[in-house]
Amino acid sequence: MTPISQANSGVAPLPVADLTAKPRLVVTLGDAAGIGPEVVLRAVNQRLRQQAEITLIGDRTLCHQTYEQLRTIASAESTAELTDPDTLPFIDLAIGAEWNRAIQTGVGSAASGELSFRTLQTAISKTLAGEFDGIVTAPIAKSAWLAAGHRYPGQTELLAEMAEVARFGMLFVARSPHNGWALRTLLATTHIPLRTVADTLSSSLMTVKLELLIDCLKKDFGLRQPRIAIAGLNPHSGEQGQLGDEEKSWLLPWLIQQRQRFPQAQLDGPVPPDTLWVRPGQAWHGAHSAAHDAYLALYHDQGLIPVKLLAFDRAVNTTIGLPFIRTSPDHGTAFDIAGQGLADGTSMIAAIELAIELCRQRLANRH
Numbered sequence: 001m002t003p004i005s006q007a008n009s010g011v012a013p014l015p016v017a018d019l020t021a022k023p024r025l026v027v028t029l030g031d032a033a034g035i036g037p038e039v040v041l042r043a044v045n046q047r048l049r050q051q052a053e054i055t056l057i058g059d060r061t062l063c064h065q066t067y068e069q070l071r072t073i074a075s076a077e078s079t080a081e082l083t084d085p086d087t088l089p090f091i092d093l094a095i096g097a098e099w100n101r102a103i104q105t106g107v108g109s110a111a112s113g114e115l116s117f118r119t120l121q122t123a124i125s126k127t128l129a130g131e132f133d134g135i136v137t138a139p140i141a142k143s144a145w146l147a148a149g150h151r152y153p154g155q156t157e158l159l160a161e162m163a164e165v166a167r168f169g170m171l172f173v174a175r176s177p178h179n180g181w182a183l184r185t186l187l188a189t190t191h192i193p194l195r196t197v198a199d200t201l202s203s204s205l206m207t208v209k210l211e212l213l214i215d216c217l218k219k220d221f222g223l224r225q226p227r228i229a230i231a232g233l234n235p236h237s238g239e240q241g242q243l244g245d246e247e248k249s250w251l252l253p254w255l256i257q258q259r260q261r262f263p264q265a266q267l268d269g270p271v272p273p274d275t276l277w278v279r280p281g282q283a284w285h286g287a288h289s290a291a292h293d294a295y296l297a298l299y300h301d302q303g304l305i306p307v308k309l310l311a312f313d314r315a316v317n318t319t320i321g322l323p324f325i326r327t328s329p330d331h332g333t334a335f336d337i338a339g340q341g342l343a344d345g346t347s348m349i350a351a352i353e354l355a356i357e358l359c360r361q362r363l364a365n366r367h
């Protein structure tokens with residue numbers, strides 16, 4: 001139907017977006033030697049396929065082998081969860097019998113790294129070309145990528161590089177099964193050695209991360225007046241310089257400046273890093289009015305230990321700042337349990353659910 005404002009204007013009508021259209025998601029199988037294929041086959045159930053057009057990408061032969069193997073060993077209840085990959089659209093990146101023979105369940109290798117690298121590369125290219133609205137990635141092993149000659153700290157950096165984005169962030173989102181409260185944790189620094197953290201952190205890096213976070217909370221989660229808690233670096237946030245001076249010398253002055261730049265946001269901190277997680281811990285199980293909308297952690301384990309303690313089975317890693325949606329479960333390749341039918345697909349289900357929610361939100365924002 002022609003929109004009223006354009007009726008008889010003589011101008012070709014703009015296409016009217018179908019806000020009920022299903023998001024088009026491409027789901028990578030990750031490292032074929034790990035639990036990626038298993039959690040994907042557990043996650044892509046009928047319920048999610050009713051909400052999104054889901055396409056798998058990876059080596060089809062290996063995926064089939066995993067499916068058949070799991071059917072023979074898993075319990076009847078666990079087998080019922082598995083989706084036959086033949087029932088889904090599949091982009092087959094067959095890398096050949098020789099490579100496939102080199103991929104051993106439970107062992108990351110150059111061959112498994114090359115396959116998972118090519119898988120993500122192709123998923124990104126196709127998404128940038130407009131074939132998909134978002135990518136959900138199963139876990140890869142960074143060491144397997146390196147063994148295959150691909151030097152990246154993780155999938156995030158390949159996504160950012162191919163999307164030609166310099167400002168991006170690693171945000172973890174976990175919804176409490178008890179009350180629906182969302183724990184959102186952005187990491188200021190990610191995959192770097194602990195000893196380099198203090199020198200890598202700077203007010204300009206923090207400004208980039210805070211801007212990304214505030215923008216994402218508004219656009220993706222509809223939070224226009226977000227309450228954000230920012231972690232300190234040192235024990236007791238430095239105890240006024242006695243236990244480390246980063247808070248006193250630049251973090252607190254930076255925060256005061258940011259409060260002026262973002263008067264609509266409540267920016268608390270630098271919160272002593274141990275007590276920062278008390279309120280989210282309480283909010284996860286009970287009342288959450290005192291908790292913040294998001295937490296800005298300064299380094300990987302400062303943010304991810306609490307996330308994984310509370311929500312290892314359901315937290316989702318999402319890359320913010322990209323021109324498309326990318327989500328991933330919070331767990332890794334779990335080589336120790338690969339091929340045994342023991343992998344829990346809940347975090348992968350949460351990753352697909354969040355991708356659907358974020359795609360819908362982006363579509364709604366555009367119109």
Ligand SMILES: NC(=O)C1=CN([C@@H]2O[C@H](COP(=O)(O)OP(=O)(O)OC[C@H]3O[C@@H](n4cnc5c(N)ncnc54)[C@H](O)[C@@H]3O)[C@@H](O)[C@H]2O)C=CC1
Binds near residue numbers: 345
């Ligand atoms: N998004 C990604 O691509 C991620 C990749 N990794 C990579 O994964 C590799 C292994 O990392 P780890 O630190 O060992 O962490 P991990 O998450 O793979 O495993 C930690 C422990 O949790 C268990 N576990 C993990 N996922 C599970 C699931 N879905 N169901 C049941 N048990 C599960 C494992 O058996 C293991 O005991 C590394 O190379 C790491 O870099 C780690 C996290 C995320």
Ligand SMILES: NCC(=O)COP(=O)(O)O
Binds near residue numbers: 140155156157317328
């Ligand atoms: N600890 C998070 C993680 O390893 C995920 O990294 P990425 O592969 O999503 O960059």
